[in-house]
Amino acid sequence: MKKRARSIFPQxxxxxxxxxxxxxxxxxxxxxxxxxxYYGCNHSQSDRYGxxxxxxxxxxxxxxMGNKDAVHSEDKNDYGDYIKRWAQAEYEKTHTREEFMEIFGRSWL
Ligand SMILES: [Zn+2]
Ligand SMILES: [Zn+2]
Structure with missing residues (x-):
């Protein structure tokens, strides 16, 4: 059984x-x-690394209907990308860019 990772971002x-x-x-x-x-093809990596x-x-x-504020909204909004950039910046406070890119294969910053 796969153990679900806890978030690395305290809330x-x-x-x-x-x-x-x-x-x-x-x-x-x-x-x-x-x-x-990082959803889509990076869904499982997000899960694994929290x-x-x-x-x-x-x-x-x-x-x-009409909910443009949702991260998964089909209407274009910047919240998904905002969260991706924020999370990468947080991660890179304690890790290198190379470590980040090893997990997700690209950089959002
Ligand atoms: Zn909210
Ligand atoms: Zn989601």
Whole structure:
């Protein structure tokens, strides 16, 4: 059985990563969803190395009509890339760019 990695980015209980930064919505939520920061073909690597972040449903799902604020929205927004760049910068505080690129094969910075 595969053990699920914990996020390497500490967050307060009930805190949505985007709500906390945008200061536009209530910061604290009962229901949060784990978002794989580098999704698509890097989904399993995100899982393995703990590149996960908690998001509220509003900021996570793109399946709600007209929800342009969601990371997975089909409408173009910059939140997904913003989180990718932020996470790489955080990771590189304690690791090298080479170590990052060994995991994900590219750099977002
Ligand atoms: Zn949120
Ligand atoms: Zn997600």
């Amino acid at each position: 307060a209980d009930g805190e949505c990563f985007l709500c906390a930064r945008l200061e536009r919505y209530p910061r604290y939520h009962k229901h949060l969803e784990a978002h794989h920061i 590149f996960l972040i908690n998001l509220c449903a509003h900021h996570h799902r793109g399946d709600q």
